[in-house]
Amino acid sequence: MSVLEIRDLHVSVDTEQGAKQILRGVNLTIKQGETHAIMGPNGSGKSTLAYAIAGHPKYHVTSGSIVLDGEDLTAATVDARARAGVFLAMQYPVEIPGVTVTNFLRTAKTAIDGSAPPIRTWVKDVRTSMENLRMDKAFAERNVNEGFSGGEKKRNEILQLELLKPKFAVLDETDSGLDVDALKIVSEGVNRAKENTDLGVLLITHYNRILRYITPDFVHVFVAGQVVESGGPELAVQLENEGYDTYVAASAAAAEAIASAEAAHAAAGVVDAPAVNA
Amino acid sequence: MGSKSHTDGAWSERPVQTRSERYASANVGDFDEPTGREVDWKLTPIKLVRDLINGELDGSPLESQVAVAQPVDGFSLSWIDRTDERIGSAGLPEDRASANAWSHFDQALAIDITGEEPTGEFIVARSGLGTVARAAHTVITAAPNSRGILVLENSGDARIAENVEIVVGEGAHVTVVTIQQWNDSAAHLASHFAQVGRDATLRHIVVSLGGGVVRVNPSIHLSSPGSNTEAYGLYFADAGQHLEQQVYIDHEAENSRSRVKYKGALQGEGAHSVWIGDVLIRQSADGTDSYEENRNLVLSEGTRADSIPNLEIETGNILGAGHASSTGRFDDEQLFYLQSRGISEEEARRLVVRGFLAEIIQQIGAPAVEERLTLAVEAELTVTV
Numbered sequence: 001m002s003v004l005e006i007r008d009l010h011v012s013v014d015t016e017q018g019a020k021q022i023l024r025g026v027n028l029t030i031k032q033g034e035t036h037a038i039m040g041p042n043g044s045g046k047s048t049l050a051y052a053i054a055g056h057p058k059y060h061v062t063s064g065s066i067v068l069d070g071e072d073l074t075a076a077t078v079d080a081r082a083r084a085g086v087f088l089a090m091q092y093p094v095e096i097p098g099v100t101v102t103n104f105l106r107t108a109k110t111a112i113d114g115s116a117p118p119i120r121t122w123v124k125d126v127r128t129s130m131e132n133l134r135m136d137k138a139f140a141e142r143n144v145n146e147g148f149s150g151g152e153k154k155r156n157e158i159l160q161l162e163l164l165k166p167k168f169a170v171l172d173e174t175d176s177g178l179d180v181d182a183l184k185i186v187s188e189g190v191n192r193a194k195e196n197t198d199l200g201v202l203l204i205t206h207y208n209r210i211l212r213y214i215t216p217d218f219v220h221v222f223v224a225g226q227v228v229e230s231g232g233p234e235l236a237v238q239l240e241n242e243g244y245d246t247y248v249a250a251s252a253a254a255a256e257a258i259a260s261a262e263a264a265h266a267a268a269g270v271v272d273a274p275a276v277n278a
Numbered sequence: 279m280g281s282k283s284h285t286d287g288a289w290s291e292r293p294v295q296t297r298s299e300r301y302a303s304a305n306v307g308d309f310d311e312p313t314g315r316e317v318d319w320k321l322t323p324i325k326l327v328r329d330l331i332n333g334e335l336d337g338s339p340l341e342s343q344v345a346v347a348q349p350v351d352g353f354s355l356s357w358i359d360r361t362d363e364r365i366g367s368a369g370l371p372e373d374r375a376s377a378n379a380w381s382h383f384d385q386a387l388a389i390d391i392t393g394e395e396p397t398g399e400f401i402v403a404r405s406g407l408g409t410v411a412r413a414a415h416t417v418i419t420a421a422p423n424s425r426g427i428l429v430l431e432n433s434g435d436a437r438i439a440e441n442v443e444i445v446v447g448e449g450a451h452v453t454v455v456t457i458q459q460w461n462d463s464a465a466h467l468a469s470h471f472a473q474v475g476r477d478a479t480l481r482h483i484v485v486s487l488g489g490g491v492v493r494v495n496p497s498i499h500l501s502s503p504g505s506n507t508e509a510y511g512l513y514f515a516d517a518g519q520h521l522e523q524q525v526y527i528d529h530e531a532e533n534s535r536s537r538v539k540y541k542g543a544l545q546g547e548g549a550h551s552v553w554i555g556d557v558l559i560r561q562s563a564d565g566t567d568s569y570e571e572n573r574n575l576v577l578s579e580g581t582r583a584d585s586i587p588n589l590e591i592e593t594g595n596i597l598g599a600g601h602a603s604s605t606g607r608f609d610d611e612q613l614f615y616l617q618s619r620g621i622s623e624e625e626a627r628r629l630v631v632r633g634f635l636a637e638i639i640q641q642i643g644a645p646a647v648e649e650r651l652t653l654a655v656e657a658e659l660t661v662t663v
Contacts, residue, residue: 054618057610078617079626088618094611098633098640107629108619143633160619 002032002069002085002167004200009064011045011052011225019060022048024225026064028202032167035194035201037211037236040222041244046204047091049222050172053202054088055081068168083112085167089157089174096144101156102126104144105163112164129162133189151182158189161199168200169193175210187213208236224251296590297526297558302370306381309374318373321552321584323520326491327465330439331375335413337382340404344387347401352393352426355402357385364388364417368443369471369497376469376495379439382413389428391420391452399427399644407436409463414440418454422447422475427644430456433488436464444472446480448502453481455642459654460489462518470496474505474534483642484511484540486521487654493552495524500534500563509538511553512638512651514658515581517546524554527570529563538570541638543631543658545577552584559591559599567597574605575634628659 011023022045030036040046052059053066055078065074073081096104105126110116117125130139133155145153154174161169171190175183187210193199203214211219211233219235220227221244228247229235303309311332312319324331339357346355358364365386371377389402418428424447444454460466466489474480486492498507513521527536542551553572574583587601608630616626632655639651 054614056614077623078614079620079622082618082620090615090618094609094615096612096615096630096633098636099629104616104619104629107625108616108621111620111622111625143637164619 002200004030004086004168004202005065005067006049006053007065007067009049009052009066010062011048012060012062013048014058014060021062022059022225023052026225026227028220028227030168030200030202032200033194033198034218035203035214035216036218036220037208037216038202038204038220038222038227039206039208039236039239041248042206044222045225046222047172048225050088050170050202050204053081053086053170054078079111082166087161087164087166087169089154089161089169089171091172091174091176093145093153093157095146097146099144100141101144102140105160108160108164125163129159132162132192133159134185135159150177151179154178154182154186155189158186158193162189162193165193165197166199168202170202170204172204173206174203175205175207183210184213190214208240211236221247223247224255297556297588298528298560300372302372303377304366304370304380306374306377309377312374318524321554322493322522323491326520327375327467329411330437330465330467331378333378333411335378335382335411335439337384337413339385339387340407340412340414343404343406345403347403350396350398350400352391352396352424353400353428354390354392356388356390358388358417359385362386362388362417364419364443364445365415366443367417368445368473369499371441371469372497373469375439375467376441379413379415379441379467383415386415386417389416389418391418391424391426391428391450394423394425396426399429399647401429401431401647403431403433405432405434407434407438409435409437412436412438414438416440416442418442418444420444420446420450420452420478423449425451427453427455427642429644429647430454431459432457432466433459433461434464435461436466438465439467440469442468442470444470444480444482446472446474446478448475449477450475451479453483453643455483455485455644455647456494457651458486458489458492458494460492462488462490464489465491466493467491468494470494472496472498472507473501474498474507476502477504478502479506479508481508481641482510483638484513484523485638485651486511486513486523487658488516489519489521491520491522493520493522493524495526497526497528498536499528499530500536501528501530503531504533505531506535507537508641509536510638510641511540511542512635513540513542513551514635514655515542515544515546515549515551516658518548520550520552522552524552524556525570526556527558527568529557529559529566529568532563533565534563535567536569539638540571541573541575541635542583543575543577543635544581544583547580549578549581550584551582553586554584555587555601557587557589557599557601559593559596561592564593564595565597566593566599568599569601571602572604573634575631576605576607577631631659632656
């Protein structure tokens, strides 16, 4: 059985003001077939976790590791991670002008499998998956994500998930911007992938609406770049009722304590300084 | 036809500020020899094309060098005299190379589009022009309500200055594609003049993939109400190539519409592209809807892409007018997206460039031509990417 491990992951991101620490020691172990929901307020670093796992060049792992079946992927290229079996369904899929969905899917499948898929079964697979996701046939000849609505982009992400058959999928706020019908269609796609390929899922979301359709085995509360609490599906219900306020307040108090301890330390340093120089 | 003191090159006086005031004449003697400081020459390596700008040109008709791929109903081709009334119906030269060509051609190639339901694209191929400096003239006339795709293909050696006139009749909808796949030593200075009739559409597509100095300058006049143009361009400049296009859209009539989109890729030492996009919306052009855009993708060090949009608006009563220009390296987010699907960086880059340029190729509307150009771009990419 495959296992994806996130070990004490610290990640910073480049900003105009310099590197900014976002993840502060994330630990997660996801086994194949399991679904883990990561829930947290805006700005808690959920998407950073998603990008860091996929290897986006803007995000730097400062310590910790990402390990798939014992193989350390922390320094692997983006495409090598994908070929190893990690998939990221993006929150904002980008447009690729001039590259049709058909061409893109075949190129990606060939890259993942190491050889071109047999034409006849491949065409049938694509057609079936598109029908399942209620995607019009005309989609195949359109350029990737170009002029797609928000819902169409998300369905296109799940189409890739179903066809590329990764071991693990990170769904980065796949539910955002979807109406109920689209949310159901997308969720069905994820559930099919779970059933067909024993997919492990890391489902990142702000709301627990999607959890009505994709049942999590574990729920993790994510605040200030860390998992602050883990539990079963009941935790999502509790979050729905109580919100993130208590976690955010606790986290802020902790941050303040650290800051004041650092300030006290710095102040002590200043007092020491003349003595050192003398 | 005016005096020398009014030419664009006369910097001792006030330079021409407004595009519509630019001096026009069919007589080469009315233009000073350019020095390289003029607004329309300053980015062109004029040293390499002085013969075309200033010298004597062979203006004999290129009857044996021009070939029609296959006859298509609704298109016809003939050679006409300088005195034919079609000559000068779309515009007059605004620079000396154009006027030099106009002064030297003996006969013009006339292409008439008369069909309303064409069975295919009409391809006129030109090659084997040799190394003698030549002048040529072409007049394309689309009859009212006609439809069709005309493809002008250029390959082989050439040193040629030429004018191409395009008159699009009322209600017509035509596409004119000019493809430059010259040898590396070739020099080609072309001015296209178009008049677009009432409720008519001209789709004008410039594809420059090869040549030493290639300069194709379309001036499209939206001179009748409801006239419409889509001006597309694609260029791929390799080491040592200069590919230039100065696009002028003149909104004269009300409710006219224009879209300009030129995209280029550059790779190799000394690859140089120039795009100048002038859009003039005259006081008479109420209800104008206009947008122009130039995108350049830089694939290696040592290249230079000049991109200069100019927008002049003389009436406030318009639907829209905008421009955009960018020159950059690869979009990291696009590469990340493709790589996150297992595609290697090298292949992702190839996909992005091919896709970037395919957007223009897809506009042609003739699958066989699109296919051939896609392969040509592919071949350019295998050189270094």
